[in-house]
Amino acid sequence: MTRVLTVENLNIGFRSEGRELPVVHDVSFTLEAGKTLALVGESGSGKSVTSLGIMRLLPPPPQSRARGKIILHSDEDIDLLSISEARMRRLRGDRIAMIFQEPLTSLNPVYTIGDQIIEAIRSHRAISARKARERAVELIDQVGIPDAAARLTTYPHELSGGMRQRIMIAIALALEPEILIADEPTTALDVTVQAQIIDLLRRLQAETGMAMLFITHDFGVVADIADRTIVMYAGQMVEHGQTEAVLETPLMPYTSGLMRAVPELETAGLNQGELQSIEGFVPNPASLPNGCAFHPRCTHTLSGICDVPPVPFEDAGNGHLVRCKRWQSILENAE
Amino acid sequence: MTAAVEQRAASSTGSDWLKSRTVKRFIRHRLAITGVIMISLITFMCVVGPWLLPYNMLEIHIRDRFTPPLTGDYLFGTDEMGRDLAARLFMAGRISLMVGVAAMLLSTLIGTVIGLVAGYFGKVTGTLLMRLTDSFLCFPQVFLLLTLAAFLQPNAFMITLIIAATSWMEVARIVSAEIRSLRERDFVTAAKISGASHTWIMFRELLPNTVGPIIVAATLTVAKAILLEAYVSFLGYGIQPPLPSWGNMLNNAQQFLDTAPWLAIVPGVAITAAVTSFNFIGDGLRDALDARSDMP
Numbered sequence: 215m216t217r218v219l220t221v222e223n224l225n226i227g228f229r230s231e232g233r234e235l236p237v238v239h240d241v242s243f244t245l246e247a248g249k250t251l252a253l254v255g256e257s258g259s260g261k262s263v264t265s266l267g268i269m270r271l272l273p274p275p276p277q278s279r280a281r282g283k284i285i286l287h288s289d290e291d292i293d294l295l296s297i298s299e300a301r302m303r304r305l306r307g308d309r310i311a312m313i314f315q316e317p318l319t320s321l322n323p324v325y326t327i328g329d330q331i332i333e334a335i336r337s338h339r340a341i342s343a344r345k346a347r348e349r350a351v352e353l354i355d356q357v358g359i360p361d362a363a364a365r366l367t368t369y370p371h372e373l374s375g376g377m378r379q380r381i382m383i384a385i386a387l388a389l390e391p392e393i394l395i396a397d398e399p400t401t402a403l404d405v406t407v408q409a410q411i412i413d414l415l416r417r418l419q420a421e422t423g424m425a426m427l428f429i430t431h432d433f434g435v436v437a438d439i440a441d442r443t444i445v446m447y448a449g450q451m452v453e454h455g456q457t458e459a460v461l462e463t464p465l466m467p468y469t470s471g472l473m474r475a476v477p478e479l480e481t482a483g484l485n486q487g488e489l490q491s492i493e494g495f496v497p498n499p500a501s502l503p504n505g506c507a508f509h510p511r512c513t514h515t516l517s518g519i520c521d522v523p524p525v526p527f528e529d530a531g532n533g534h535l536v537r538c539k540r541w542q543s544i545l546e547n548a549e
Numbered sequence: 550m551t552a553a554v555e556q557r558a559a560s561s562t563g564s565d566w567l568k569s570r571t572v573k574r575f576i577r578h579r580l581a582i583t584g585v586i587m588i589s590l591i592t593f594m595c596v597v598g599p600w601l602l603p604y605n606m607l608e609i610h611i612r613d614r615f616t617p618p619l620t621g622d623y624l625f626g627t628d629e630m631g632r633d634l635a636a637r638l639f640m641a642g643r644i645s646l647m648v649g650v651a652a653m654l655l656s657t658l659i660g661t662v663i664g665l666v667a668g669y670f671g672k673v674t675g676t677l678l679m680r681l682t683d684s685f686l687c688f689p690q691v692f693l694l695l696t697l698a699a700f701l702q703p704n705a706f707m708i709t710l711i712i713a714a715t716s717w718m719e720v721a722r723i724v725s726a727e728i729r730s731l732r733e734r735d736f737v738t739a740a741k742i743s744g745a746s747h748t749w750i751m752f753r754e755l756l757p758n759t760v761g762p763i764i765v766a767a768t769l770t771v772a773k774a775i776l777l778e779a780y781v782s783f784l785g786y787g788i789q790p791p792l793p794s795w796g797n798m799l800n801n802a803q804q805f806l807d808t809a810p811w812l813a814i815v816p817g818v819a820i821t822a823a824v825t826s827f828n829f830i831g832d833g834l835r836d837a838l839d840a841r842s843d844m845p
Contacts, residue, residue, distance in 0.1 A: 271741055307743030314742075319735040324757040333753075334743050385743065 217287050218392045218425045219245040219268070219310075224282040226260075226267050226449075228499075234279065235499045237263050238449045241282075243442075245393060245425040252428045252440035252457065254472070258496040260449035261429045265395045268427075269312055270294060270302050286310070288392070308338045311386035312395040315402055317379035321370035327354070327381055328366030334385045353384040356421075358414055376407035383414065390422060397429045412438050433476050437461055445469045448497050448507040451527065455534035465536040465545065468492070468508045506539065514544050574837040581833020584826035591823055595642035604633035606640045607791060615809045625815045629805060638815055641793035646823065648709050648794075649775035655713035656774075657767045660720025661756070667721070668728025669751050679725060682718045690715050694777060698786035705794075708787050712774050720766045727759040761838035765831055772827035779820050795820045 226238035238260045245251055253261040263272070272278040284294040286309065294302065314320065321330060331350040332343065341349075347366070354362035357380040370378060379399060386394055396415065400408040416439060419426055428439055436443055436457060443460045445453040445468065453466040464470040474490040494511040497503055503510050509520035519539050527537045538544070575581055599606065603622050610631035618626040624635035667678035685693075697711045731737070732755060740754050775795075781787035782796025790797055795816045802812035 269742060271738070303744045303746060305744070306741070312742045314735070314738070316735045320739040322736040322740075322754055322758070324760075337744060337749075382739070385739075 216247045217244050218247050219287065219427075220283070220285045221264075221268065222283040222285070224264065224267060224280065224284065226263055226272065226278060226280045228278045229276050230500070236449060237499050238267065241446075241449075241451055243444060243451075243454070245427055247392070247425050248419065248423045249441045250419065250426040250428050250439050252430060252436045252443045253446060254430060254433065254436055254443060255446035256431060256472070256496050258448075259446040261446050262397055263449075264446075265312070265397050265427060265429055268294065268395065269306060269310065270299075286393075304338070307334065307386075307391070308389045309391055310393045310395065311389070311391040312397065313379070313382045313386050313399045314397040315399065317375055317382050317399075317402060320382050321378060323370055326367050326369055327373070331366075331381070331385055331388060334388045338389050349388070350384075353388055354381070356387070356418070357381070357384045358410075375403050376410065379403060379407075379411055380414065383411075383418070387418060387422065387424075391424060393425050393427065394419075395427045395429070398431070400435060401430075401432075408435070409438075415439065431472075433461065433473050445472070448502060449499060450507060450537060451535070452508065452537045453535065454527075456532070459532065459534045463534075463545075465530055465534065465541040466508075466538045467512050467514050467544065471511075506537070514540055516540065571837050575833055578833035578836055580829040581837075584829030584833065587822055587826040588830065591642060591819070591826070592646065595639045595646060598639035598642075599636055602633060602636045602639075604636050606632060606636040606793060608632060608636075615805070617809075618811050618815070626809070626811050628801065628812055629809070634812065634815055637793045637798060638795075638819060641795050641798055641816065642819060642823075644705055644788055644792065645775055645778055645795045645820075648705055648712065648778045648788075649771045649823075649827075651709045652712035652716065652774035652778075653767050653771040655709065656717040656770055657720050657763065659713065660717035660766075661724050661763060663717070664721040664724025664726075665728055665751050665756060668725035669732055669747070669755065671729065671732075675725070675729075679722070682721045682725075685715070686718045690777070691780060694781055695784065695786060698781050703781075703786055703789055705788055705792075708778055708781060711781075712777050716770055716773060716777070720763065720770070723762050723766050724759055727762055728755055731755050731758050765835045765838065768827055768831035768834055772824045772831070775820065775823055775827070 221244070222242050224238060224241045225236060227234040227236045229235075241260075241264055243251060253264065255261050266272050267280050268284055270280075272280065280295055282295070286292045286294055286305070288309070292305075294305070321327070325333075328347065328350055331353060332346040335341065335346045335349055336343070350366060351362045354365050359365055359377060359380055370381075373381065383399075394415075399415075400411050403411060412435060415426065418424075426439075428435075430436060440457045443453075443455065443457045444451050445460065445466065447468050453460055453464065453469050460469065461473070464473060471490070471492040475492060492511055497507060497510070503521065505521040505523050506512070506525045509515045512520065515521075525537055525539055527535050528541070530536050530541060602624070604610070610627065613621070613623070613627050613631040614629055616623050616627040616631070618624065618634075620626060623633055625638060626634050628634055628637070663678055663682065667675040667682075693715050694711055697714070698708070701707050701711065737750060737754060740750050745754070778787060778794065779796035779799065782794045783800045785797070785800060788794035788797055790801070798816040799813060799820075802809075802816070805812050
């Protein structure tokens with residue numbers, strides 16, 4: 215497998231009232247060509263900040279500071295955190311593209327769809343307007359919108375949410391990036407459209423061989439699309455492994471808690487089980503609990519163990535990593 | 550959504566623009582259409598009028614001094630030197646309208662750039678620029694104008710510069726306020742993600758979204774600029790005789806107010822007509838570009 219991006223010990227802090235609050239701790243992962251990595255977690259777990267950190271779109275220092283390494287593997291390795299803003303700007307959209315949650319407002323209302331796709335192409339490539347236009351038609355066709363040539367002259371408000379997200383995907387893919395970061399791209403869409411967009415992304419990934427970093431809080435989506443999954447909590451990776459392994463045998467109590475909090479049709483309809491929520495809230499980064507960040511909300515907490523640092527990120531076999539001191543005993547009890 | 554529709558209509562160059570709701574709303578606005586017709590007439594007369602009249606604006610007919618309007622060949626009568634008032638009025642209109650429009654263009658340009666930069670960057674840059682704008686607004690505009698006019702050589706070009714320099718602040722504030730809300734929109738983030746530079750985002754992504762308010766402000770600025778030019782010229786600091794402007798024609802007229810009132814009435818009506826027309830058009834545009842006025 216060809217690695218396209220390596221993130222090593224990424225730490226991101228935001229400055230607030232004169233001190234730096236760490237919001238992302240020691241996050242490390244790799245993205246491989248043609249594969250999808252999912253980042254899962256509640257709001258405030260640091261998953262979006264991680265993705266914005268990779269794009270270098272966080273507020274400039276001293277308001278925020280990113281440490282560690284984000285290496286884009288191409289002909290040479292480029293550390294995104296150490297290159298100039300001008301060079302980063304050339305990479306954005308060209309090598310690393312991103313789509314995000316709000317397809318309804320992500321397109322500029324005063325330009326036609328065609329203008330916006332053509333502009334995205336021509337801002338990075340010196341090609342003629344006619345060629346760019348042909349490419350735009352091809353892209354619109356590729357994202358599954360019928361009658362592509364006629365769509366060029368439509369304005370964003372004439373399209374539905376799902377259509378607009380398809381256009382955003384077309385813009386993101388215009389320059390055939392190696393990496394696509396998708397930050398909750400289906401959250402604002404209704405369920406049937408969600409499934410279509412996921413299918414579309416999978417198909418496009420198969421066609422182009424790009425790597426995808428897929429950020430979501432929806433385990434259903436994770437099961438559909440991700441090869442590997444990282445669960446994040448309070449800015450830390452708490453579980454990391456092959457998606458099947460994580461979904462079938464979640465080792466971290468937080469992961470299983472999140473999975474139980476997903477409503478399922480059978481349980482809801484037949485009244486077989488109650489939807490379970492995880493009590494409490496994601497801790498404030500200004501006052502993280504000692505030891506395991508999750509222990510105050512965890513049902514398996516043992517005092518004297520869980521509230522004592524350090525909590526190592528252990529390999530539970532087959533590259534399935536977990537940050538929990540009690541995963542073995544919890545697993546044994548379950549069996 | 551509807552805002553997007555309007556924005557589209559505002560910038561649309563397609564063949565369907567006559568059908569757009571913005572244009573329909575504008576056409577339904579009676580005062581605005583009256584304004585458009587009046588301005589068209591005034592402009593037409595100022596451009597073509599001097600050629601249609603038998604006399605040049607500087608020709609002196611000493612025997613025909615103070616001829617009342619509609620007498621002989623004199624449409625609006627003559628002044629104290631027997632010059633044809635109609636010819637002078639139309640030539641003055643050329644200058645007054647030109648000063649008004651040029652000052653509008655210049656002040657809109659200055660105001661837009663300052664507002665755009667201030668609104669987009671915010672923080673120190675934005676605060677400095679907007680406090681500068683506020684400090685300009687602190688001076689009563691007429692005094693600022695007169696002070697500048699007293700120091701500088703009064704001619705049409707200078708007057709235009711001075712009026713522009715003292716009337717860009719409103720546009721700057723409008724644009725800055727618009728941009729501050731627009732820059733948080735997702736399409737700006739999307740542009741950043743695709744590698745756009747600040748300049749690109751400001752001029753290509755944000756500016757087209759503020760065209761509506763800028764057009765309205767610009768139209769109202771023309772009216773204001775015409776008034777200011779008249780004001781300064783009336784006080785003798787503006788356009789200098791023998792070159793006529795609506796303002797200095799009034800200045801001339803005041804000593805003959807009781808014997809030849811038409812000398813004041815004719816340019817006075819011209820100023821009033823031009824200024825109210827521009828204001829009507831501005832109001833019409835404001836209503837037409839504001840999607841909310843469609844709601845019952």
